[in-house]
Amino acid sequence: MKRIKNYSVTALVLAAALFMACLNSCKKNDGYVKEVSTDMSKPAAVTNVKVKNFNGGAYITYDLPNSDNLLYVQAEYRINDKTTRQTKSSYYSDTVTVDGFAKSQEYEVTLYSVSRANVKSDPLVVKVHPDTPFYKLIKPTLTITSDFGGVNIKAMNPNQKDIGVILLAFDKSTQALEVVDQHYTKVDTINYSIRGYPAVSQKFGVYVTDKFGNISDTTVVNITPIFETLLDKSKFSVYKTPTDSPTAYGWEVPYLWDNKTDGYSNGWHTAPGAPAPIQVTFSLGVSAQLSRFVLWERPNQYAYAHGNPKDFSIWGSNINAPQDVRLPDYAPVGTVIGDWINIGNYHYPNPPSGLTPGFTNAADADFVAAGVNFNIPPGSTPIKYFRFMVHDTWSNGDFAHMMELSIYGNPQ
Structure with missing residues (x-):
């Protein structure tokens, strides 16, 4: 008689479970993802919508529709002339945040309830009016002055927001102001110098941008850098x-x-x-x-x-x-x-x-x-x-x- 190894019932059950799991997980991925629900009914829109504006954005609160099939609420909106944003909030929350707006003015935000089968509700348009975006608040504090071998740039960012200060200098070959430095920071007091320029008068420009791609107006000045050696x-x-x-x-x-x-x-x-x-x-x-x-x-x-x-x-x-x-x-x-x-x-x-x-x-x-x-x-x-x-x-x-x-x- 052949010797038979003594496996416990528990071990055999575990081995079988692992084998089935491997069969399921190791199937070839054909690139098709099945819907998480077969319920194709359209969800109801959110109700009782309220808006609380802040600098460059708004919080939109609402009552969720009574649906077991709801997955999230989606907001679609334009923040400037070029960019459309989309933000989502799960069914665990009653608030969606919209931000990145370029100006303090009225914008339309379209809300959708979205089901687990990726079916959208009818659109619900909400109007928001963000307060002045931070990049616009920082711009008036921005100064550019002559420094040794270049220019010194200062600005105040008391809310420590992610912003960029972009320096332009006149390019003789293009006969235009071109970007020569991009300084990204979130410190509250901005103070730095860009060097490498001769002590002759030339044109510089500087503006502020944010992480959403919004840009301020440009300050253009003629500056003579101080001689440095x-x-x-x-x-x-x-x-x-x-x-x-x-x-x-x-x-x-x-x-x-x-x-x-x-x-x-x-x-x-x-x-x-x-x-x-x-x-x-x-x-x-x-x-x-x-x-x-x-x-x-x-x-x-x-x-x-x-x-x-x-x-x-x-x-x-x-x-x-x-x-x-x-x-x-x-x-x-x-x-x-x-x-x-x-x-x-x-x-x-x-x-x-x-x-x-x-x-x-x-x-x-x-x-x-x-x-x-x-x-x-x-x-x-x-x-x-x-x-x-x-x-x-x-x-x-x-x-x-x-x-x-x-x-x-x-x-x-």
């Missing part, structure tokens, strides 16, 4: 003051302007355990109104770690041989203490990946290795001496390091 590093020199941090490991101050950023050469490194503040001071060799600076932190395995600066301030002085003073950890831009003035407070950008420092990826490391640009507030006073003060590092330690600084501005 990379300051000559051969003129930089050490200006050691009593409050400057002692250096360590052979990483001395002049390595901050030797144009070596690879992380394998020396940079500037302070001694661990030294008293606060963590800072370095040096001479620019010329009086200059600064526009920006590029910071290269220590890259590779040190990215977002170790002694790389996280929060820091820039102070400066335009006085020959400025007297040293212990500066506060934090002060508003423009604060004057002794011979020194605060010209900027900064936070090094968080990892672009959104990952936590210590768990960053290769893209974050590449971001650090490329150097990061920091703008000096427009209209800052010219300075001859540059002081970099570190408030926090990515390891919260008592020392700091960085590879290189490139400083831009207008020498006086």
